[in-house]
Amino acid sequence: VATRTHGRALNPDGLDLEKALAIMEFGHSLDELSPSAAPLDSLELIRASGADVMFENTPVNYNDGQPAISYIETALKNNMQAITANKGTVVHGYSYLQALAAEHGVKFFFESTVMDGVPIFSSFRQLPVMGLTSIWGILNATTNLVLSRLEAGDSFDEAVRYSQEIGIAETDPSGDIDGWDAAVKVAALITVLMDHPFTPDMVERTGIRSITPEMIAKAKAEGKRYKLVAHAWKEGEKIKARVSPELVSSNSILYNINGTTTIVQFESDVLGKLSFIEEDLGPRTTAYGLLADFVNAVRE
C-alpha cells in the first residue's frame, strides 16, 4: 500500500488490513506495518511487492494521465492485473496499456472510471459486433446535484458546499463545475467503446458557472430544468463530443434525473437506444467497481 499522506507499507507475507484501516482512521502512518522500510519510490514499491494485482487510485490528471499510467505500466510489465478508477489512464493510455496487458496475459480494467460500479465496460465486453453511433447523458453527479440545489433555492456557493459536505464534490470542485469530469468521462467512453482515441481537450466544453439564479427561476417557471449534458456523435468518419448546459423539458427522461443520479445512453446499430441509470452512488459503489473488475480479471 502506498498513499500520498499516510505513508507506505510493504510486507511480502501480507498486510493486516484491519490494523491498516485503524491506522488510517487515527491519522497515523502505514509505515509501521512494514517489517523493513518500504521503498520511497512508488514504481520501486510496485516492483518489489510481488503482488498479483494492483489497484491504482491516484487523483485524475486530465492532461497526460501521469503518474498513474507509469504505475499501471509497471504493474502490467510485472504480470499483475491492473485495476483503476482513474479516468486519466484510459483517455491517455488505453491502447498502449491494453496491448501491454494482453502481452503479459493479464487484464487492464477500469469499470469505476465512469458511473462507478455500474457495469458499462463489462456489459460492452458481452455485446459483440455492436457499432455505437452516439453517446449521451448526465455523467457528472456533482454538477447535477448543484443544479438541483440551485432550483431548490440555494446560492451557487451553498450548493457547492452542500455537495462537498455529503462527500460528492472535491475540495476543489472546479473539475466538476467547469465540465472537465464529464469531458474526461465521455472521452473515455469514446476511446474504449467507439474504439477511437479521444482526449478531454477534444471535447467542446462549457461548465455550469454561467448559470444564474435568474436563469434557473425562468426555466422553472417554464417547467424546464438545466442539465449538464455530455454528447458524442459521428460526423462522417469523425467523432465529435460536447459537454454543455442544456434546458430539458418535462417530457425528457433527463428531467427526472436529479441530485446525485446519473444516466448514460448508447445508440447503436443493433440495440436501438440502451440507457443505464445510477442512483445512490458514493465511495462504496466506486469500491465495488474495483472489486468486480478484480474478480472478472481473475475469472476471465
Next chain:
Amino acid sequence: VATRTHGRALNPDGLDLEKALAIMEFGHSLDELSPSAAPLDSLELIRASGADVMFENTPVNYNDGQPAISYIETALKNNMQAITANKGTVVHGYSYLQALAAEHGVKFFFESTVMDGVPIFSSFRQLPVMGLTSIWGILNATTNLVLSRLEAGDSFDEAVRYSQEIGIAETDPSGDIDGWDAAVKVAALITVLMDHPFTPDMVERTGIRSITPEMIAKAKAEGKRYKLVAHAWKEGEKIKARVSPELVSSNSILYNINGTTTIVQFESDVLGKLSFIEEDLGPRTTAYGLLADFVNAVRE
C-alpha cells in the same frame, strides 16, 4: 431448422440460409432444403442434427415451459450450446437446465427473455457478490404502448390494434394485457438473479383491462399516468412479486417511460439502484440478444 407452419429442414452439410429466407418469404416449405426427409419429431431432429448450438424460439408456455424445456434438455444432453428467447424455460426449468449445461460443458443462455438484447443477465454474470433486495419496472412494451395510446385518445380496441399493426402485440394480446408477460419476466429475474425459483402463478397479477378512458382522463388532468408496474421484493426470507397498474406522478422516472420503451431497476447491497432502459425494441433486438448469447457462450 424446425418450424410450426413452414416445414423442417436438416442437412448435415449445412443449409443455404439465403434460400431458406426466400422460401419463408414466399410462404413455401423448408422441407425442400433437406437432401432426405427430415425427422417429423423435433426431439429426433435435434438429436440427428449434429449441431454445435440450438436456438430455441417456440411460443412461451406460462404453465410448464413445455415443449421448449424438452428441446433444450435434448440439445444440452447432446453437448450443444442452448440459446433461447423463451421465458417459460427459465421460470420452469432454470436450475435443472443450468446444472445439465454445466455437466455437459456447454451454456444455457436466455438474454432475450427479458428486454430483448439489453445485457441484463450477462451484466449480472459480471457483478460478483451482489445481493439483490428488489426489482422494479415496466417490463411489458405492449401494455405501455396501449396506455400511451389511450392517453392520446385511442379506444382500448384501437390501441391494441395499433400495437398489433406495428408488430409489438401478439394476435392474441391477452398474455400482455392481463399481465402474464410482465409476470413471467419478473419471475425469470427473481429465479436467476435472486437465485430463488419463482413461477408466474406466484406473482400477484392485475392487468390493464380495468383501466377506463375516464380513469386515464382523470389521471391526465392531475398530471399523472397509469403504468403497468412489476415489483419483486424481500419479506424476511420470502420473496414476493406483484404486477399491477399504478398511478405515477411527473417526478417519477417511470412518467417518461412511454410507448414501447421499457425499464427495469435493481436495488442491491453493493450498487444502490441500477436501472436499464430500452428504446426502439423489436424482432431485431431480440435476434441480437440471441446472437450475443451465442458469441458469449462460445467465448466463455
